[in-house]
Amino acid sequence: MTSMTTSKTPLYKQHVALGARITPFAGWDMPLYYSSIIEEHEAVRNKAGIFDISHMGTISLSGDDALALLEKVTCNDVSTMKLGQVRYNAILNDDGGLIDDITIYRKEEKNFTLIVNASNRERVLTRLQIFATDSVKIEDLSPSLVLLALQGPMAEKILARLIGNDIREIRYYYFKLIQYQNELITISRTGYTGEDGFEIYAPISSGTSIWENLLELGKTDGLIPSGLGARDILRLEALYPLYGHELSEEWTPVESGIGWIAKEKSIHYPGYQRIIDQKKNGSKHLVTGIIMDENGIPRESCKIFDASGEREIGRVLSGAYSPTLKKGIATAFLPIEFTKNGTLIQIELRSKKFRAHVHSGSFVQGSAKREKK
Amino acid sequence: MTNIPKELLYTENHEWLKLEGDVAWIGLTDYAQSSLGDMVFLDIKEIGTELKSGEALGTVESVKAAEDIYAPVSGKIVEIHSEIRDEPAKINQDPYSSWIVKLGNLNKKELDSLLDAGRYKEYLSSLEE
Numbered sequence: 001m002t003s004m005t006t007s008k009t010p011l012y013k014q015h016v017a018l019g020a021r022i023t024p025f026a027g028w029d030m031p032l033y034y035s036s037i038i039e040e041h042e043a044v045r046n047k048a049g050i051f052d053i054s055h056m057g058t059i060s061l062s063g064d065d066a067l068a069l070l071e072k073v074t075c076n077d078v079s080t081m082k083l084g085q086v087r088y089n090a091i092l093n094d095d096g097g098l099i100d101d102i103t104i105y106r107k108e109e110k111n112f113t114l115i116v117n118a119s120n121r122e123r124v125l126t127r128l129q130i131f132a133t134d135s136v137k138i139e140d141l142s143p144s145l146v147l148l149a150l151q152g153p154m155a156e157k158i159l160a161r162l163i164g165n166d167i168r169e170i171r172y173y174y175f176k177l178i179q180y181q182n183e184l185i186t187i188s189r190t191g192y193t194g195e196d197g198f199e200i201y202a203p204i205s206s207g208t209s210i211w212e213n214l215l216e217l218g219k220t221d222g223l224i225p226s227g228l229g230a231r232d233i234l235r236l237e238a239l240y241p242l243y244g245h246e247l248s249e250e251w252t253p254v255e256s257g258i259g260w261i262a263k264e265k266s267i268h269y270p271g272y273q274r275i276i277d278q279k280k281n282g283s284k285h286l287v288t289g290i291i292m293d294e295n296g297i298p299r300e301s302c303k304i305f306d307a308s309g310e311r312e313i314g315r316v317l318s319g320a321y322s323p324t325l326k327k328g329i330a331t332a333f334l335p336i337e338f339t340k341n342g343t344l345i346q347i348e349l350r351s352k353k354f355r356a357h358v359h360s361g362s363f364v365q366g367s368a369k370r371e372k373k
Numbered sequence: 374m375t376n377i378p379k380e381l382l383y384t385e386n387h388e389w390l391k392l393e394g395d396v397a398w399i400g401l402t403d404y405a406q407s408s409l410g411d412m413v414f415l416d417i418k419e420i421g422t423e424l425k426s427g428e429a430l431g432t433v434e435s436v437k438a439a440e441d442i443y444a445p446v447s448g449k450i451v452e453i454h455s456e457i458r459d460e461p462a463k464i465n466q467d468p469y470s471s472w473i474v475k476l477g478n479l480n481k482k483e484l485d486s487l488l489d490a491g492r493y494k495e496y497l498s499s500l501e502e
Contacts, residue, residue, distance in 0.1 A: 036465070037436045038411040229410075229436065297415045297434055321413045321436050350432075350439060 009054035010146050010204045011211055018085040018225055026119040028055040031227035035344070038323050040230035043326060044193055047222030048152030050214055051231055057121035058141040058201065059114040060096065061128070065112055065135040068267070072131050073323045074104075075262040075269050081106040086173045086188050088261055090126055091116075096271015098256065099322065100124050101241065103190060113141075113186075115199075117243050119234060146207025149239055150223075151197030151234075153367045158218040159198055160212065163187070167198065172369045188223040194238030194366030227327040233320045236303055236329060236365040239289055246287045246331055254278040255333070286340045287317065289363060290347070293355040294330035297321045304332050305342040308365050309353050314338075314364050316347065324364045334358075374499065376403040376420060383443045383493035389469065391498065397448060397479055401433070404497055406468045409435040412461035415460055417474060418470040422450045426483050430474055436480060446483040448476030 006029045009048075015022065020031035031052065033040055043049045061069065070078040076089040091099045100120035105113040116124045121142065128138055150159055159167050164177060167187055170176050175188035185202040202210055215225060232242075238259075241247045246256050248271050253262045262275045268289050293299060298319030303312055319330040330347070338345065341360035346353040377383070382390045387405035391398040406412065424430055424444040431442045442446040451479035457463055464471040488496060 033410075036411050038462070039415075233436075295416065295434075297413070297436075297439070321434075325411075326413075 001090075007055070009052055010208060011052045011054060014172045014208070014211060015052065015225070017281075020225070020227060022309060023228065024050070025228055026055065026116060028115070028256055031140050031225070033227040033229045034225045037227070037229035037233065038095065038279065040224060041233050041323050042224035043222060043224045043363075044152045044195055044234055045227060046153065046198075048154040048158055048222055049217055049226030049230065050151060050211065050218070051151070051226050052147040052211070053147045053149050053199070054145065054207075055118040056142075056147055057114075057116040057118060057124065058145055058147070059116060059121075059124065060112070060130070060139040061114065061136060062108075062111040062139075063136045064110060065133045065139075066135040066137075069128065069131050069136050070104065070112060070123065071267040072269060072314060073127060074102075074122040075265075075275065077265065078104060078106075078112075084174050084176065086175055086190055088173075090247075090258070091127055092253075092270050093249050094270045096252045096269075096274045098243070098247045098251065098253060099127055099249060100243060100245055101258070105186070105188065106339065107177075115147075118308055120243060129300055135342065144203060146202050146204050146211070148200040148202075148211055148214075149191055149193075149197065150200065150206065151193040151195045151226075153196060153221075154218070154221040154223065155195070155324050157195040158214060158223055161217045162213055166236050170198070178266060180221070182190060183207060185210070189369070192214060192240055193234040193240075193363065195234075195367055196369050198264075214259050233322065234316075234318050234329070236318050237322050237324055239331070239362040241331075242318060251285075251287075251333070252278060252283070253285045254270070255285055255287065266363060268314070282336060284336055285333055286336055286339045287331055289323065289359040289361070290316075290332055290345065291359045291363065292347070293357060295328075296349045296354045297328040297345075298330035298356070302330075304334070305346040305348065305349040307346065309346045313345070322363060328356075330356075374471070375407065375496075377490045377494050379490045379492060381455050382445070382487040382489060383496075384443065384487060385496060386441060386443050388445050390445045390470075390484075392484065394453065395477060397446060397476045398476050399430070399476060400472045401442065401455075401468055401470050402493075404487070405440075406465045409437060409440060410465075412464050415458045415461040415464075415473070417453050417458055420450050420453060421486060424448060424450070424476070424480075427485075428435055431466070432490045438447070442473065444476065445487055446476070447480040449478040451477040458462060473474065
């Protein structure tokens with residue numbers, strides 16, 4: 001029998017007080033929405049929204065062998081990371097399949113922090129332990145932290161109002177350590193929505209205070225609390241993958257459409273040959289975006305057919321209504337011959353087939369301040 | 374508190390009905406719009422379609438799920454609220470102004486099987502348990 005108990009983040013009472021509809025997610029009671037999913041989506045795209053992401057895992061790795069450990073278990077370069085930099089990466093299993101997608105923060109030469117998915121925290125710790133030597137210290141910092149995501153075109157203005165203009169200097173995928181109420185907090189210019197914004201990591205007391213103060217100070221600029229319902233639509237519009245949907249232990253990063261994070265490295269990570277072959281020659285299947293051509297919302301596990309509607313070629317991984325496109329959008333794991341931009345397909349919704357087409361790249365371009373390298 | 378206007382009749386599938394002479398105006402209740410969430414697509418059968426009580430007259434799709442809308446009494450679709458069909462979000466904003474279809478040729482005897490406001494309210498309480 002599995003345990004039916006769920007956990008609550010330190011901000012649970014605040015969500016209830018704000019009238020949130022609570023939903024279970026990865027063993028946590030999380031706000032699905034406060035006012036409405038579409039209203040919160042609209043706020044993030046046009047003004048700002050703030051998310052409680054304290055359910056995510058925070059793991060610290062330090063010591064002489066910390067870098068070697070990370071180079072061995074992940075597929076992106078770690079040694080080239082500057083201090084103060086953040087990098088998207090993945091922890092792989094023995095076959096090159098994905099155990100979790102993560103972000104790594106390089107605090108010092110030999111001091112890293114990993115942000116991992118709530119659902120995968122235990123599996124990540126187990127995997128790290130397999131490869132850890134005595135010269136690595138692994139610490140799970142999760143229970144002592146509040147994690148927030150402030151996202152939207154107004155995010156910088158609102159955050160500067162609370163913290164000060166220092167935060168304006170933080171570049172995309174970099175972070176700063178900042179003093180707030182006598183505690184050290186981490187602020188990075190990162191996010192999961194495609195909009196400009198920040199993720200904030202703080203001890204519980206200052207983190208709670210930051211949540212409340214931002215909501216107050218951001219009111220005049222349209223900041224509202226935002227839940228997982230809006231978050232899922234935003235990340236799908238940006239074509240960001242989600243573990244358990246576009247990412248799994250069965251598929252390599254290449255097959256999941258994030259092959260750009262798998263690098264040729266002198267330290268060969270597990271599944272190295274399989275992945276490098278796929279990068280050079282292409283994989284047989286690929287996670288692909290889809291836009292509906294008729295009114296209907298694709299939902300997870302709906303069947304997908306070729307243009308004739310006769311041959312089943314896959315199933316929907318993630319599906320949602322895009323308020324930006326005013327159409328249904330989805331992702332699917334399709335045979336490579338169906339993944340060219342514009343390929344016509346059909347999706348079965350409620351026993352009827354609807355027309356759709358393959359779309360390459362993100363569905364929506366947000367305000368995230370990506371710089372050219 | 375969910376809104377349940379006293380003058381309307383209701384079904385256990387959360388449709389409301391207003392009788393104007395020989396025509397029934399049909400919509401979705403406040404409870405329905407709240408539990409379905411943001412509505413984005415509305416698909417309705419054609420004008421002239423004859424429906425039996427309990428037969429689907431259309432489908433509403435919200436961000437969360439798709440649900441059929443059922444004819445509370447037997448009748449024929451005589452008018453479709455095209456403004457609502459094109460902007461189903463109005464059902465969330467004002468469920469009792471946002472009628473969806475008007476039914477004519479009614480089987481008026483079937484009106485007796487519908488719930489009045491009091492009994493619909495009791496029915497909603499029983500769902501909470």
